[in-house]
Amino acid sequence: MMRLLVLLCFSVSSLAQAGVESRVHQLLNQWRTSEAATEAEALLTTLPDLPAIQEAAARVKFFQGRYQDALDLLRRARAAAKRESPLLPLIQATFEETRNHVAYPGRHFTVHVPPGPDQVLADYLHEALEEALARHGPRFGVTVKEPIRVEVYSSLESFAQVSTLSLEAIKTSGTIALCKFDRLMLVTPRVTLRGYDWLDTASHELIHLLISRRSHNSVPVWLHEGLAKYHESGWRGDYGEPLAPYAAELLAKAIQKDELISFARMSPSMALLPSQEATATAFAEVKTAIEYMLEQKGDGVVIGLMDGIREGNGQLDPAFEKLFGTDLKGFESSWTQWLKKRPMETVTGARKSALEFGRNRSSADDTDPSRPDGPAGRRARLGDMLYRRGHHEAAAIEYQRAVDKAGTGYPGLVHRLADCLIATRAFDAARDLLNRSAKQAPDDPRTWILLGRLGLRAERWQESRQAYEEANRINPFDPEVHDALAQLGIRLQDDALHQRELRAKARLEGAERPKAASPKESVTPTKDAAYLTLVTSPWAEVLIDDQAIGRGTPLTDYPLTPGTHEIELRNTALGLKKRLKITLKPGQRLHKELKLGREKDALDNPIE
Incomplete structure (x- = not known):
């Protein structure tokens, strides 16, 4: 028996020196995350306290989106190796940026x-x-x-x-x-x-x-x-x-x-x-x-x-x-x-499509100052004055004269003219103008919103839906888009569309927000808190008192209120499951190492 133990120790030492974790890193570099997870699981089972193995397993957890688990492993590695992993800042930052998502x-x-x-x-x-x-x-x-x-x-x-x-x-x-x-x-x-x-x-x-x-x-x-x-x-x-x-x-x-x-x-x-x-x-x-x-x-x-x-x-x-x-x-x-x-798909007056960062301006009705200079500019400003006074037909005449002189390279002018044409039911002229604008700048959501309005006014429901969907694919934060699509869901007898847009409106208006975690989901450590550490083979998702905690094994020093808790461990990929009941005393630190079996409904024996 002693000889076997000596051979085993020698084998483990040799593996560590050979850098067996390099295979895990190689698989991750090749985007073979599932295979890397299998390799890391086997290494953690064999060499659970080796810092290099813990770091490799942490990188796997990071690729799997299990950031807290990755941090737990890196902290264990840091405690053993007396150094900080270069992975830690990135994983910590990712966890902090996404923890409330x-x-x-x-x-x-x-x-x-x-x-x-x-x-x-x-x-x-x-x-x-x-x-x-x-x-x-x-x-x-x-x-x-x-x-x-x-x-x-x-x-x-x-x-x-x-x-x-x-x-x-x-x-x-x-x-x-x-x-x-x-x-x-x-x-x-x-x-x-x-x-x-x-x-x-x-x-x-x-x-x-x-x-x-x-x-x-x-x-x-x-x-x-x-x-x-x-x-x-x-x-x-x-x-x-x-x-x-x-x-x-x-x-x-x-x-x-x-x-x-x-x-x-x-x-x-x-x-x-x-x-x-x-x-x-x-x-x-x-x-x-x-x-x-x-x-x-x-x-x-x-x-x-x-x-x-x-x-x-x-x-x-x-x-x-x-x-x-x-x-x-x-x-x-x-x-x-x-x-x-090769022929190029150039369009006269094509507008620059570079990203502009800043506060989102969602409405087609916002004040866009883009106007030409010279005689065309004077016509445009006269149109603006008439528009503000509600004289849409007269404004359309002046805007059209400005566009005739300056072209369609001024989005604010084009959109204002289109708005006036729609208001005066000059639908064909509005459609022609907006289609030309869409060819010049297909990524401008204001053009698509106006085409959507045009479809609604002309009772061309499918045409309106397509335009509003285009606007939504660019800027989904305009309430008009979702109001209109919800209406169109009724007009087109498409209940799925209607319900989707009602959800979208609720989310924009703040009616759907994440609920605060219950005490069983998240416990603030106190001097009376108990702490649970779980290590399983293979890894498992952890549920406590029938609620997912968003964590997996290995779970290290997870704070819980003293008392009795039901724990469920799941690995759905392998069809494995284990359930147990634990009783914790104030200040207790419970450490359990468990092997998962095939799914069972019966609660396993209590553990204290």
Whole structure:
């Protein structure tokens, strides 16, 4: 027996020296979180007190979104190793930024949003992402078995804390979302003046996750972004939506001036390019690169290229030579020649679509000062005076004269003219004007709101719904959008739409807020509190007195009121469950190590 013990000790020591936890880190780097969790669980069972193992397991918990559990493991590692893990600041910041988030679980996604108006985002994110996964999953050859974590942040500062990007880089590049640490990360549209295409952005980030999982995170940045950009709108229509007018204009200028951004310059991140214009140009480039690939080799190139790069351990040239008969440099050269001949989707008067950060201005009726100078400006100001006095027909005449002279490049002028045309029932003229405006600036929600109003006034219900849905995909914080869609749910006899919009209104108005935790869910430690530590094999979600506490095992020094408590431990992925009853005395610290079994309904024997 002693010989066996000596051999076991030698074996454990050898494993520690060999760095057995490196396999866990390798799997996480390859976005194989489930496999990493299995490896980490086995190591924790064998070497529960080794700091390196605890740190590796903490990183797994972080990828799983179990931040408190990760912090518990890192504190144990710090106590044993007498040093602080470099992971600790990021995990601590992420925990602090998300600890009060409201969770909305769904079939394939769990959406975590800050309490307050941002709760309005949850239903729409679930709808869009489920549609996106149904479309993108087969396209990228990935099946999702466990819910994907989606986090929304209430400010750019919060996003900087959890993303590892600097606030300056975020503002310079216009980075508003990321896929990192095996989850989707978005900033609320509420931090922008007019919103942004947040649902397409969520689809875009989901594609990044699918690419990383399929390729084991071996695909370079430019190809990642090209695949995501080309496919992002596929959740609501065809793949390969035309370039936005402003992006097409930037790309055309870059071609003309011979200033294309090379694929190499796009690494290590698009977020590090010097301006929003440079970032938009780069995205337009890589989107057309995917268009070129598909034109040359068909849909199979998507999975073929990812698999080739993965099998080549990240080497690009062999994969490109196999599919295109040339290395990456040759491909980039042939794409450049093709691009110079490709027609561009430029539109006269296309408006800049750069993100504008600031207090959200949601209404189409807000005062937009954009007016031309000279004679057109004088006509516009006369129209403003007539508009304020309620003379919509006369105002429309002056606004139209201003637009005839200056064009449709002044959004405030165009929207005011459209409003007057709708008020005077000049529906065809209003529709023509707004459609032209939408082509110039498809990401301006005010245009879509006015088209929605036009549909309501003209009793064209489906047309109105489509316009308001477009507005909502950009800026969901305008109460008019949800009021109108709720009405349209009745008009179109679509009860699901009606109920969804009633929920959205309630969330915007503050009628749905998270309830305060009950004493059994959260206990403030006192001198009389008792403390529970649970270690299980395998890991488990912890419920206390039939309430989930949002924590899993290992659970360390969790404060509870003295007395009797029922504990339930669940691992739904493996179908394992254990229930027990404990009785705690004031100041007691109870430590239990348990093995889970198959699900049973009967309560196990009490433990004191």
